[in-house]
Structures are given as structure tokens and as C-alpha cells.
Amino acid sequence: MSEKPWTYESLKQAIGQRSLPLVLVDLRRFDDNIRYFSERAARAGKTIRIASKSIRVPELLHRAISIGGSAVCGLMCYSAPEASFLGSNSFDDLLVAYPTVDPSDVAAVGVAAKRGNKITLTVDCSDHVQKLLTLWNTLGFTTPLRVCVDVDVSWRPVGFHVGAQRSPVRSAEDFERLLDEILATPKLMFTGIIAYDAQLAGVTDANPFGDRRNLPMRVMKSFSATDVVKKRNQFREVLKRRGIEAEFYNGGGTGSFEHALQDPSLTEVTIGSGLLQPHLFDYYRGTHRAPAFCFALAVTRRPQVDRVTCQGGGFIASGATGRDRSPIPILPAGLRIEPLEGFGEVQTPLIIPPELQNQLAIGDPIFFRPAKAGEIAERFAQYYLMEDGKIVDQVPTYRGLDQCFH
Numbered sequence: 001m002s003e004k005p006w007t008y009e010s011l012k013q014a015i016g017q018r019s020l021p022l023v024l025v026d027l028r029r030f031d032d033n034i035r036y037f038s039e040r041a042a043r044a045g046k047t048i049r050i051a052s053k054s055i056r057v058p059e060l061l062h063r064a065i066s067i068g069g070s071a072v073c074g075l076m077c078y079s080a081p082e083a084s085f086l087g088s089n090s091f092d093d094l095l096v097a098y099p100t101v102d103p104s105d106v107a108a109v110g111v112a113a114k115r116g117n118k119i120t121l122t123v124d125c126s127d128h129v130q131k132l133l134t135l136w137n138t139l140g141f142t143t144p145l146r147v148c149v150d151v152d153v154s155w156r157p158v159g160f161h162v163g164a165q166r167s168p169v170r171s172a173e174d175f176e177r178l179l180d181e182i183l184a185t186p187k188l189m190f191t192g193i194i195a196y197d198a199q200l201a202g203v204t205d206a207n208p209f210g211d212r213r214n215l216p217m218r219v220m221k222s223f224s225a226t227d228v229v230k231k232r233n234q235f236r237e238v239l240k241r242r243g244i245e246a247e248f249y250n251g252g253g254t255g256s257f258e259h260a261l262q263d264p265s266l267t268e269v270t271i272g273s274g275l276l277q278p279h280l281f282d283y284y285r286g287t288h289r290a291p292a293f294c295f296a297l298a299v300t301r302r303p304q305v306d307r308v309t310c311q312g313g314g315f316i317a318s319g320a321t322g323r324d325r326s327p328i329p330i331l332p333a334g335l336r337i338e339p340l341e342g343f344g345e346v347q348t349p350l351i352i353p354p355e356l357q358n359q360l361a362i363g364d365p366i367f368f369r370p371a372k373a374g375e376i377a378e379r380f381a382q383y384y385l386m387e388d389g390k391i392v393d394q395v396p397t398y399r400g401l402d403q404c405f406h
């Protein structure tokens, strides 16, 4: 481990006179994180698939794949145009995890497949299958379209649905029906299963911003954790009984990594956020990685002795919005977000503790950690890469490459 603590002075020195705002990635920490996940996965006999949505910077995706080596099986993409873009930039094994029946998406996948990319679309209902089939035929692609089935492993105690509102494929029978529809045509190729446990991977249970929810969330997770394993197994049993060897069985995420590693049904686990470790991922019991990125805003105003106002804002993360979705100021230590304004739109006011009131001047940087990993890349054209306290490179985000995916 290279763990050098970040200090205000070290980060300030690293960014020097560069124009703010900017994003800094600590390469040592990023590398340690990818090593950690890939080594743990390899020891458990599984591979990891990197969630591109949680990175959105091709150079960092390349870096993660090259460090992870054979433990990384490919990328989990969030849209077909994104997968096609990555396919034309020397990435491969691209699993588009969220269904689409958009004609131009399917055309892009067809072109990528023709180019030789291994690219897979996700389905979870007959409508997806039939629409993809019609499009694939109309577009005249001759090789089969690779599809996988997203199954629901949410926890459903009587009358409730605790988990993502995604796939309606809940039982072995639902799965087998859809599988039969896929297998019925040579134009489609069944490749595998996604069984994402959102109620484990996407729910914090040691959250300082919602501490009354932590105990019920832990109870929910302990029931759901056993249930997820059983549910995944019922789908695996269908394949076994039918003698079908899937290429992959994907599940888990940063927030459920350790649990997913123990699940015998899974062949691969998805990891994205944990490579950069935004602050939301500190609020899970279990795996904690070092934060590998932060962003800096400049102090541009001093409205009162105990306040500074920074230029820039609007970096609230997606999800059920709450205080935990806001970035947090980390350095200098002791700053707090002004509760009446929250994290700003184009300006962000902060409350300064007494000991810092004479220390901060106009033009000084303030460093923050975002709540989530990938979304902030939509706000910046480039990320600065830092190694041993020095900036060694700057690399474009999707936005910096003029790519906009949804």
C-alpha cells in the first residue's frame, strides 16, 4: 500500500496555479484499489467487470484493465452508443447492462459486432426480445445478436418490493420462458445472466446522514443476503437442467463485493465506484477503499468572516436525494456546507471554523469528495492525474471527448 495521506498543503502544491475547478485522481490509490478488487476476485475464482458508468474516462478504464490483467473480464456499459464508442477505442467484452430497443442503438451494436467486438445487449421481457429480433433482421446483420437476461433478485417479503425496479423475471419459470424465446431463433445468442442485488450494493447501512435508517437497513440486508443467493441459484439450476453453459453470470457491485464473491452462482462481480471511492461508499459496512479522487473549487467571495463562497457547484449525485448525495468538503478540514443553500448551483457557500478564518483567501482552492463516482465526469472535460504529490498527466473524460451518453 502506498497510502500517503492527503493534506491541504500537499494537494494545493500538486495543483499549483492550474485553473479551477478541476478534478484530481490519485493514481497510487486508484491502482491500489483495482489491485485489491482484482486480487480478491481472483482468489475467489471469479473475474471482475468494470462498470464504466462509475469512471467515464477511457484512460482510467484502460489503466484498470491493464492493472487488473486476467482478473478483469470486460466492461459493464450503460448504453449501446457508449459500448460502441468503447469498442472502437480498443476495449472489448462490452456488456450493455440496461435494455434498449432504440433502432440507432441496435444499429451501433451491429456495426460494433461486425467490427469484431464482443458486445452484448440485455433483455428482461418478450417485448425486448421481439423488438430486437425485428430490428436485427431489418438491419440485415447476419451474425447472431448476443443477449443476456437480467433477472430480479430483489427481496420481496409479503406485499413489498425491496430492490431495483428493473426486471420482471422473478421465477425460474419466468426465466425459462424468456430463455426459450431467445433460444428459438438463431438470430439471437444467449450469453449469460445479470442478477444485480441493488438492495445490498446500492443501500448504505453505516450512513452518518441518515443514521436512523442504518439499523433497519442492516436487518433488511441480512434477510436479503441469503435470499439473493437462493434466487440466483434457481436461475443457475435452470441452465444446469437444460445443459446450457452460460458465458457469464454477473452480479454484485462495490457495495456488495464481499457478499458477491461468496456467491457460488456468480462467475463475475461488477466493480466501478470502489476504484475511485466517492464518499457514499464509505457508508457501507465491509469493503472500504481509499478515496482516489477529489475536486477543487476556488474561493471567490468572502461574504462574512465565517463564510467563504466558491465558484462552481451543482455536483449533487443521483438517487433518492438527501444530504448524503452532496459532495463533502474535505480539505482544509472543518469546513461545512451552508445548510440554507446546500451545495450550490454555480456558487457554493461554506461555513469556516474559527481556526481557519484567517487562513483562507480569495483564490485558494477547497477540496471536495463527490458522493458518487462517475457523474462528476459529465462536468469536466479532463481529469488531472497525480502521482507522488505531482500532476503527471491530464486525460479527457467522455465529455472532453465530445461524447454524451445516457
Ligand SMILES: Cc1ncc(COP(=O)(O)O)c(C=O)c1O
Pocket (backbone or CB within 6 Å): 051, 054, 076, 097, 194, 196, 201, 251, 252, 253, 254, 255, 270, 271, 272, 273, 274, 373
Ligand atoms: C447492473 C449493475 N451492476 C453493478 C452496479 C454497481 O456499480 P458500482 O460498483 O459502481 O457501484 C450497478 C450500479 O448501479 C448496476 O446497475
